[in-house]
Amino acid sequence: xxxxxxxxxxxxxxxxxxxxxxxxxxxxxxxxxxxxxxxxxxxxxxxxxxxxxxxxxxxxxxxxxxxxxxxxxxxxxxxxxxxxxxxxxxxxxxxxxxxxxxxxxxxxxxxxxxxxxxxxxxxxxxxxxxxxxxxxxxxxxxxxxxxxxxxxxxxxxxxxxxxxxxxxxxxxxxxxxxxxxxxxxxxxxxxxxxxxxxxxxxxxxxxxxxxxxxxxxxxxxxxxxxxxxxxxxxxxxxxxxxxxxxxxxxxxxxxxxxxxxxxxxxxxxxxxxxxxxxxxxxxxxxxxxxxxxxxxxxxxxxxxxxxxxxxxxxxxxxxxxxxxxxxxxxxxxxxxxxxxxxxxxxxx
Numbered sequence: 001x002x003x004x005x006x007x008x009x010x011x012x013x014x015x016x017x018x019x020x021x022x023x024x025x026x027x028x029x030x031x032x033x034x035x036x037x038x039x040x041x042x043x044x045x046x047x048x049x050x051x052x053x054x055x056x057x058x059x060x061x062x063x064x065x066x067x068x069x070x071x072x073x074x075x076x077x078x079x080x081x082x083x084x085x086x087x088x089x090x091x092x093x094x095x096x097x098x099x100x101x102x103x104x105x106x107x108x109x110x111x112x113x114x115x116x117x118x119x120x121x122x123x124x125x126x127x128x129x130x131x132x133x134x135x136x137x138x139x140x141x142x143x144x145x146x147x148x149x150x151x152x153x154x155x156x157x158x159x160x161x162x163x164x165x166x167x168x169x170x171x172x173x174x175x176x177x178x179x180x181x182x183x184x185x186x187x188x189x190x191x192x193x194x195x196x197x198x199x200x201x202x203x204x205x206x207x208x209x210x211x212x213x214x215x216x217x218x219x220x221x222x223x224x225x226x227x228x229x230x231x232x233x234x235x236x237x238x239x240x241x242x243x244x245x246x247x248x249x250x251x252x253x254x255x256x257x258x259x260x261x262x263x264x265x266x267x268x269x270x271x272x273x274x275x276x277x278x279x280x281x282x283x284x285x286x287x288x289x290x291x292x293x294x295x296x297x298x299x300x301x302x303x304x305x306x307x308x309x310x311x312x313x314x315x316x317x318x319x320x321x322x323x324x325x326x327x328x329x330x331x332x333x334x335x336x337x338x339x340x341x342x343x344x345x346x347x348x
Contacts, residue, residue: 019089087159195220266346294321324341
């Protein structure tokens with residue numbers, strides 16, 4: 001009786017993701033004689049394939065049984081059975097729609113990603129025009145440049161299986177408007193009042209002001225109940241719905257109210273005895289009031305508002321007649337010097 005050697009074999013199959021072909025490789029050898037045939041059986045179906053390498057593409061994920069067999073020229077056959085793994089691809093659901101944002105606006109987008117057992121989602125990568133921007137879910141990012149962007153998300157399982165999902169419409173980023181204004185104190189108003197002059201971009205469709213005292217409106221003039229410091233915030237919106245704000249600290253003071261009579265009668269009857277300007281509703285930081293006789297000689301001066309001339313010079317009454325006067329004031333909130341000149345009739 002002669003005992004012949006059976007082939008020695010070693011078989012393997014690559015673990016793959018669904019959609020990729022499984023590669024089967026077998027090695028067969030024999031000490032004496034020769035290996036004359038090899039074959040594969042996949043899920044019980046024999047495949048007579050030449051050589052020891054084979055490819056097969058499964059149509060569904062799962063665990064599949066395969067057998068590799070080799071026969072010698074003496075009819076001795078060896079078989080090895082093992083399993084091939086085909087892993088599921090991740091499923092990615094990205095909400096579709098029109099995504100429109102403004103410059104520097106924080107964008108937050110989320111997806112639903114899953115994969116069948118025994119796999120698990122290992123990573124999510126967001127791509128903007130092909131460049132990675134985030135690995136979270138939801139993704140949070142800012143776009144600083146206006147334009148249209150293609151957004152993709154790539155889900156990868158722990159077995160390396162990958163699915164890419166895309167927004168059907170690009171993300172559109174619109175420009176922000178430019179906000180700004182100058183301001184001035186309305187000197188002709190008795191209460192402190194501010195007038196603003198917008199300095200904004202040309203695409204503005206809405207403008208509003210928060211006046212810093214609890215009130216807001218779309219007007220360019222505001223009257224305060226009391227003098228003080230106020231933060232005025234302008235909010236502008238353009239045709240894309242993008243908004244920008246600008247804030248200025250404003251010192252609001254009462255407007256300047258100035259009146260001076262054209263005659264007075266210092267005749268000791270306790271009526272109209274002194275002559276002086278009536279100034280109200282202002283914050284005066286500098287004040288000079290002067291009286292001159294007909295020869296231009298200064299006969300009275302005062303740096304105190306409400307201090308008037310009593311018709312005397314060097315302790316003695318002056319003659320009836322016309323006298324010149326001047327007032328120079330610096331009013332807080334008013335950039336230029338306030339100066340007035342005129343004449344008054346003195347009658348006793």
